Amino acid sequence: MIPPFEHAFHELAALLFLAALLGGLATRLRQPLIVSFIAVGILVGPAVLGWTQVREQVALLAELGIALLLFVVGLKLDFRLVRKMGAVALATGLGQVAFTSIGGFLLALALGLEPVAATYVAVALTFSSTIIIVKLLSDKREIDSLHGRIAVGFLIVQDIVVVLVMIVLSAFGGEAGEAGIGWDLLMVLTKGLGMLVGLGLLARFVLPALLQQLARSQELLVLFAIAWAVALGSLGEGLGFSAEVGAFLGGVSLASTPFRESIGARLVSLRDFLLLFFFVALGSNLEMGLLGAQVGRAVVLSAFVLIGNPLIVMVIMGGLGYRKRTGFLAGLTVAQISEFSLVLAALGAGLGHIDEEVVALITLVGLITIGLSTYLILFSRPIYERLAPFLSIFERTVPHREQAEDQPSETGTTDVIVFGLGRYGDKLAQGLRERGLSVLGVDFDPEAVHSWHQQGYAVHYGDAEDPELAALLPLQEAKWVVSTMPQRPLNLVLLAALADQGYAGRTAVTAHNEADAEALREAGCTHVLMPFVDAAREAALDLVDGLAPVEVEADAEADAEVSETGSRPGED
Secondary structure (H helix, E strand, O other): OOOOOOOHHHHHHHHHHHHHHHHHHHHHOOOOHHHHHHHHHHHHOOOOOOOOOOHHHHHHHHHHHHHHHHHHHHHOOOHHHHHHHOHHHHHHHHHHHHHHHHHHHHHHHHOOOOHHHHHHHHHHHHOOOHHHHHHHHHHOOOOOOHHHHHHHHHHHHHHHHHHHHHHHHHHOOOOOOOOOHHHHHHHHHHHHHHHHHHHHHHHHHOHHHHHHHHOOOHHHHHHHHHHHHHHHHHHHHHOOOOHHHHHHHHHHHHOOOOOHHHHHHHHHHHHHHHHHHHHHHHHHOOOHHHHHHOHHHHHHHHHHHHHHHHHHHHHHHHHOOOOHHHHHHHHHOOOOOOHHHHHHHHHHHHOOOOOHHHHHHHHHHHHHHHHHHHHHHHOHHHHHHHHHHHOHHHOOOOOHHHHOOOEOOOOOOOOEEEEOOOHHHHHHHHHHHHOOOOEEEEEOOHHHHHHHHHOOOOEEEOOOOOOOOHHHOOOOOOOEEEEOOOOHHHHHHHHHHHHHOOOOOEEEEEOOOHHHHHHHHHOOOOEEEOHHHHHHHHHHHHHHHHHHHHHHHHHHHHHHHHHHHOOOOOOO
């Protein structure tokens, strides 16, 4: 064991260095930093190293981190996205919340927990991590896919529900007054309503003009946002509900201003840094004996989250008319519990509703599910390929909602199939159509598909990595299949799928370097598109063509001068 530090500053420096070290290890293992930060807390806690000098400082920084977490959630709460995803976001989000809450409560009771503790465990199992899911989907370039958009939609629904749960739990905190807990609850709700009205008036008449003035200095704008989050958190706690709820409402009050994106982007790094201290504090309060005693229960509850949550999402989405693949990929995003679950556990312990054993149980479930679900999401496609034959029960005979995204070619024939309808793919397809070819576009971004629909072009919603997609395309008619996506693994999967379907036409795929191009040629593609190389070559030709008239004119002037003087400029 490392001997105690003589100065709190030295201990804090060592804690940060240890967090960076274990965070780097977690990154190598492709794990979220939450796991490593809780491990740091366990290491510096009384069970291992016993560092104690900075506990109060860490606790204060942890409170600030949670306040900023809820503030940023409120700031980025996009009700338009929920409305846009409509029935699937609400049905999937609320359906999964209801299923997990009820099933988790009954399971917790069966495992021997008291009703109050079982309620906290059930609610904690309900929420999935928006931060982790968005990060993983972004890294995989799936955030704009159909299942990515649906996942973000029902994660927002979950965020709304968790804040409402916190408000209710906060109202039941502490001792009941003489009039009883019902009166106390009514008073808290009345105060909350008054706070909402006050913030609504400020958001309508004061904050826009104030932020307009503060925005002249980005540093001042961010400072005000932090001060606003902490002040509203303090006000919320003073009114009888939690600081987290107050900070969330503070974020909502700024969400309608044009500066919310700028504020949110600048606060994310600070939020993540301060959350480090929350997870460290959480881990340092856990005893190894408590964790060991909860392993059996944690394994059962983790299996419920890892299997049950994806199943209910697939059932709901299948009923709504989505394909089994979309339901499966979206379902994997809820196969873990959230940082909000750990916040909820800490809140319950602070209110005296649950003890440290229940907190340890929820934390252990978090470590298991976050760790395993990360790999499930990262390797979702090969997992799906193995399970696809058994998932047909989660798909309607006619998956009408996704088929509505498809629009057949008006001419009845397809000359070229273009995968990827971004800027490059869109311009390429436009050029092909101008030359009289019939083009069918394919993309997994619903926005791109909708845009092509609006323009009256033939388009098909689908993912190039979907092994079943090639069978749905008119390959017998197509003379070319073109991929404008530069990812080599994706293009190799596409080429293999085309070969499996017996496609006899020509293929053109995109690469950004010669090594990828060579691998694609070996895989059997007819032609490799290299946009950067091709664009540079075209630019060079344009420059040469532009220089030619200048050189001819200069030579003509020089010849004229020779005829008059008998020598060129500079010649003697």
